[in-house]
Amino acid sequence: MGRTGILKNSTMICAPLMGETVEQTVKEMKQAKAEGSHLLEIRLDHITNFHPHHHLPAILDNKPLPLIILYRPKWDGGLYEGDEHSRLQTLRLAAELGADYIDFELKVASHLIRELKINYQSATKFIVSCHITGTTPSDEELANLAATMRATGADILKVVENVTDITEIARIFHLLSHYQMPVIAYSVGERGLISQLLCPKFGGFLAYGSIKGYSIPGMPSLYSVKHTYKHDLMNSETKVFGLVSKPVSHSKGPILHNPTLRHENFNGVYVPFFVDNLKEFFSTYSGSDFPGFSVGIPYKEAVVEFCDEVHPLAESIGAVNTIIRRPCDGKLIGFNTDCEAAITSIEDALKGTLISGKLFVLVGAGGAGRALAFGAKSRGARILIFDIILKEQNLLLLLSWVKLEHSNKSLISDRRKEQSLRMEHARNASIY
Numbered sequence: 001m002g003r004t005g006i007l008k009n010s011t012m013i014c015a016p017l018m019g020e021t022v023e024q025t026v027k028e029m030k031q032a033k034a035e036g037s038h039l040l041e042i043r044l045d046h047i048t049n050f051h052p053h054h055h056l057p058a059i060l061d062n063k064p065l066p067l068i069i070l071y072r073p074k075w076d077g078g079l080y081e082g083d084e085h086s087r088l089q090t091l092r093l094a095a096e097l098g099a100d101y102i103d104f105e106l107k108v109a110s111h112l113i114r115e116l117k118i119n120y121q122s123a124t125k126f127i128v129s130c131h132i133t134g135t136t137p138s139d140e141e142l143a144n145l146a147a148t149m150r151a152t153g154a155d156i157l158k159v160v161e162n163v164t165d166i167t168e169i170a171r172i173f174h175l176l177s178h179y180q181m182p183v184i185a186y187s188v189g190e191r192g193l194i195s196q197l198l199c200p201k202f203g204g205f206l207a208y209g210s211i212k213g214y215s216i217p218g219m220p221s222l223y224s225v226k227h228t229y230k231h232d233l234m235n236s237e238t239k240v241f242g243l244v245s246k247p248v249s250h251s252k253g254p255i256l257h258n259p260t261l262r263h264e265n266f267n268g269v270y271v272p273f274f275v276d277n278l279k280e281f282f283s284t285y286s287g288s289d290f291p292g293f294s295v296g297i298p299y300k301e302a303v304v305e306f307c308d309e310v311h312p313l314a315e316s317i318g319a320v321n322t323i324i325r326r327p328c329d330g331k332l333i334g335f336n337t338d339c340e341a342a343i344t345s346i347e348d349a350l351k352g353t354l355i356s357g358k359l360f361v362l363v364g365a366g367g368a369g370r371a372l373a374f375g376a377k378s379r380g381a382r383i384l385i386f387d388i389i390l391k392e393q394n395l396l397l398l399l400s401w402v403k404l405e406h407s408n409k410s411l412i413s414d415r416r417k418e419q420s421l422r423m424e425h426a427r428n429a430s431i432y
């Protein structure tokens, strides 16, 4: 999946603005410019009591950056409820006043674009947009849709999805990188976030970034696009790393790993992958463009079966938090770095005092907890485990390490009895 379109501009960052007054819109336009936007998208349908002849010039005369004008009707997910004739008259006026870009819904685009191109031979570019409901169509269906949109005379195509699975975004990337004209394509919603974050890699015409104070699900902030993910440094060669997790937005990984990649002068980016289905995910994002993953909650244990090989330490722990795609054969190799990272940090903090014999208090017995319990046990600590729900399989695994020291099967059932008692009396705390 590489960028092929030599005719395309390089990806711009666009701030969508949804001010309710012209004054607010003018203020936000300046704010968006200060935050690094290249382009602005104004939603006229969000402005209350909008008077086209008065308000449109006020906006266009004050624009600090190129503007996309959008006037979305209710029938296409917008706020405009008035009559269609007045709406289209407003968009005609925008063209007459020389708006940089005007967005038309596919349904109305055909005759309007031809008419406007004849009547106003201005530099206005026309975006034709289509909101897809339901599952993302196949590559072929998307290409057919794009051809229909192109036939309206559009200068730029815009396809908006609302994916229910992150793997659907691969088809959006395919459209972006293969269609030989400028395309805006993305998915809204948190599963869609990577469609904005990786847009420059696949040659999209623009990616959206929200100004400070706006939080839109699935849309990164202008700040993160400029500073964390650095869109301006991304190209078709950029390797994509990321955290496989659900949820994923809590992770500090992107703000840690992206500067590290840049510090190492490595052309890579680290993104959050909101994953619902591990099998589908690994079979979709399977090429050398995706050379490695972190694994977070709740997948550290489940991911083991999707690794072609597992490092002995990760195997003993039963949890993988780092996967590397081996360059020579593309196989996925699973590691556990939680164990050594956490235990050596604790040892560093103890400044020479041994962990052995100490009471090690573990809060949470999931994938990360298992790694820590394993590390502490291997250093000879006693372990006190707190967990909201201590799953039986986790308990058995933890007990199998105890068994290494006390080779006694009855210990397991004793411990299980002890566990249930402690669940009642000590909010799920157990000592091993």
Ligand SMILES: O=C1C[C@@](O)(C(=O)O)C[C@@H](O)[C@@H]1O
Pocket: 243, 245, 250, 251, 252, 253, 294, 295, 296, 297, 321, 322, 338, 368
């Ligand atoms: O436990 C963590 C944190 C993490 O899940 C994250 O949220 O960034 C990433 C994992 O690789 C690591 O083991």
